[in-house]
Amino acid sequence: xxxxxxxxxxxxxxxxxxxxxxxxxxxxxxxxxxxxxxxxxxxxxxxxxxxxxxxxxxxxxxxxxxxxxxxxxxxxxxxxxxxxxxxxxxxxxxxxxxxxxxxxxxxxxxxxxxxxxxxxxxxxxxxxxxxxxxxxxxxxxxxxxxxxxxxxxxxxxxxxxxxxxxxxxxxxxxxxxxxxxxxxxxxxxxxxxxxxxxxxxxxxxxxxxxxxxxxxxxxxxxxxxxxxxxxxxxxxxxxxxxxxxxxxxxxxxxxxxxxxxxxxxxxxxxxxxxxxxxxxxxxxxxxxxxxxxxxxxxxxxxxxxxxxxxxxxxxxxxxxxxxxxxxxxxxxxxxxxxxxxxxxxxxxxxxxxxxxxxxxxxxxxxxxxxxxxxxxxxxxxxxxxxxxxxx
Amino acid sequence: xxxxxxxxxxxxxxxxxxxxxxxxxxxxxxxxxxxxxxxxxxxxxxxxxxxxxxxxxxxxxxxxxxxxxxxxxxxxxxxxxxxxxxxxxxxxx
Numbered sequence: 001x002x003x004x005x006x007x008x009x010x011x012x013x014x015x016x017x018x019x020x021x022x023x024x025x026x027x028x029x030x031x032x033x034x035x036x037x038x039x040x041x042x043x044x045x046x047x048x049x050x051x052x053x054x055x056x057x058x059x060x061x062x063x064x065x066x067x068x069x070x071x072x073x074x075x076x077x078x079x080x081x082x083x084x085x086x087x088x089x090x091x092x093x094x095x096x097x098x099x100x101x102x103x104x105x106x107x108x109x110x111x112x113x114x115x116x117x118x119x120x121x122x123x124x125x126x127x128x129x130x131x132x133x134x135x136x137x138x139x140x141x142x143x144x145x146x147x148x149x150x151x152x153x154x155x156x157x158x159x160x161x162x163x164x165x166x167x168x169x170x171x172x173x174x175x176x177x178x179x180x181x182x183x184x185x186x187x188x189x190x191x192x193x194x195x196x197x198x199x200x201x202x203x204x205x206x207x208x209x210x211x212x213x214x215x216x217x218x219x220x221x222x223x224x225x226x227x228x229x230x231x232x233x234x235x236x237x238x239x240x241x242x243x244x245x246x247x248x249x250x251x252x253x254x255x256x257x258x259x260x261x262x263x264x265x266x267x268x269x270x271x272x273x274x275x276x277x278x279x280x281x282x283x284x285x286x287x288x289x290x291x292x293x294x295x296x297x298x299x300x301x302x303x304x305x306x307x308x309x310x311x312x313x314x315x316x317x318x319x320x321x322x323x324x325x326x327x328x329x330x331x332x333x334x335x336x337x338x339x340x341x342x343x344x345x346x347x348x349x350x351x352x353x354x355x356x357x358x359x360x361x362x363x364x365x366x367x368x369x370x371x372x373x374x375x376x377x378x379x380x381x382x383x384x385x386x387x388x389x390x391x
Numbered sequence: 392x393x394x395x396x397x398x399x400x401x402x403x404x405x406x407x408x409x410x411x412x413x414x415x416x417x418x419x420x421x422x423x424x425x426x427x428x429x430x431x432x433x434x435x436x437x438x439x440x441x442x443x444x445x446x447x448x449x450x451x452x453x454x455x456x457x458x459x460x461x462x463x464x465x466x467x468x469x470x471x472x473x474x475x476x477x478x479x480x481x482x483x484x
Contacts, residue, residue: 023433
């Protein structure tokens with residue numbers, strides 16, 4: 001391997017020597033200190049190889065022994081180099097291309113921003129340029145971490161900014177903060193429930209409805225006024241609509257009472273029993289079992305707490321036996337209706353906005369043939385619907 | 392005179408003969424490689440026969456496709472298919 005490399009480096013000349021005294025020529029040559037390689041005789045003369053540097057020294061022995069030397073082939077680096085030297089343009093071109101590539105590969109050629117939704121990429125790039133991260137700049141000189149840090153300080157909407165270099169392209173990766181969204185409805189007056197609008201009074205803002213219109217719950221009634229001047233915006237960051245929207249609102253509830261009813265009720269009599277509980281064992285001292293025919297049990301354990309969560313292993317136990325009895329109720333139709341009406345009215349009262357005057361109240365008996373009475377109470381009120389939207 | 396002293400000193404000190412003597416050292420490896428050290432000159436050579444002059448007389452190498460692979464002033468490497476070699480004439484000094 002190394003022998004071959006050395007041969008290539010020094011260059012070899014393959015020559016043909018012709019003459020009468022070839023052996024003598026060879027002896028003379030080796031006396032000169034020249035090394036002959038692969039010397040071989042053929043019909044035409046003698047072939048041999050020689051180092052390029054020794055070729056000139058071959059002249060004297062050749063002249064002395066009347067030998068003629070012809071070069072057959074040249075081989076090795078010196079000849080290759082000479083050939084290249086003749087094509088200087090090509091060589092210069094290769095060097096120029098290599099150096100241009102080397103220089104360009106160390107520059108920043110493209111900057112891109114990824115991961116941004118609300119931030120504008122152009123703005124991020126502009127800020128980065130002010131920090132020194134621009135195209136046609138040596139990327140080795142850039143302190144990418146420092147730039148990322150100061151970019152993050154400049155952009156409050158970015159939770160994190162990372163800058164990555166891949167060859168000549170620089171990628172700014174942005175991860176944005178998720179901010180609580182401010183709904184559009186803020187400051188608007190919306191309907192608290194459905195109803196028919198009878199009266200609108202706008203103090204501040206734009207009404208979006210007209211009188212006589214049926215509105216749904218949550219519909220915008222009065223839109224908040226737009227803020228034009230900056231000074232008022234400072235004092236009141238969210239402008240607020242003001243006004244009243246009075247409307248007719250209906251409420252309804254139903255009550256149902258069966259004509260014949262069987263149910264189990266507590267009679268009011270209670271028998272108390274006391275006992276001791278050790279672990280999972282229960283020893284009843286009084287009222288070992290319920291004295292009643294039908295009863296419900298309520299168990300209360302009383303333990304003595306010694307310290308922290310150490311409990312005395314013996315606990316006192318109290319069992320209340322509550323007597324139950326069956327009740328059979330038979331009602332007349334009018335009784336049942338009255339009861340159902342009471343229930344329905346109580347239900348409606350819960351739905352009503354407090355302190356609202358009732359304009360009209362209707363009680364409807366709904367036909368029902370399943371042995372019970374159903375009554376619906378409908379109430380109409382006249383009230384202010386406009387409330388501020390829940391942000 | 393000097394030669395004799397050199398030889399006897401060499402014998403006493405157990406020098407190997409190639410250090411002391413003037414004669415050639417011929418190393419034949421297999422059939423294809425021959426190395427001759429300490430030769431005086433090449434007398435004649437062709438693909439079939441190579442004749443060398445040494446202090447111990449001429450040496451003949453016979454074979455096929457003989458080639459002088461490296462020729463140095465005191466060393467010779469021959470490659471080729473060797474069939475025979477012999478010494479001829481020459482006067483011992």
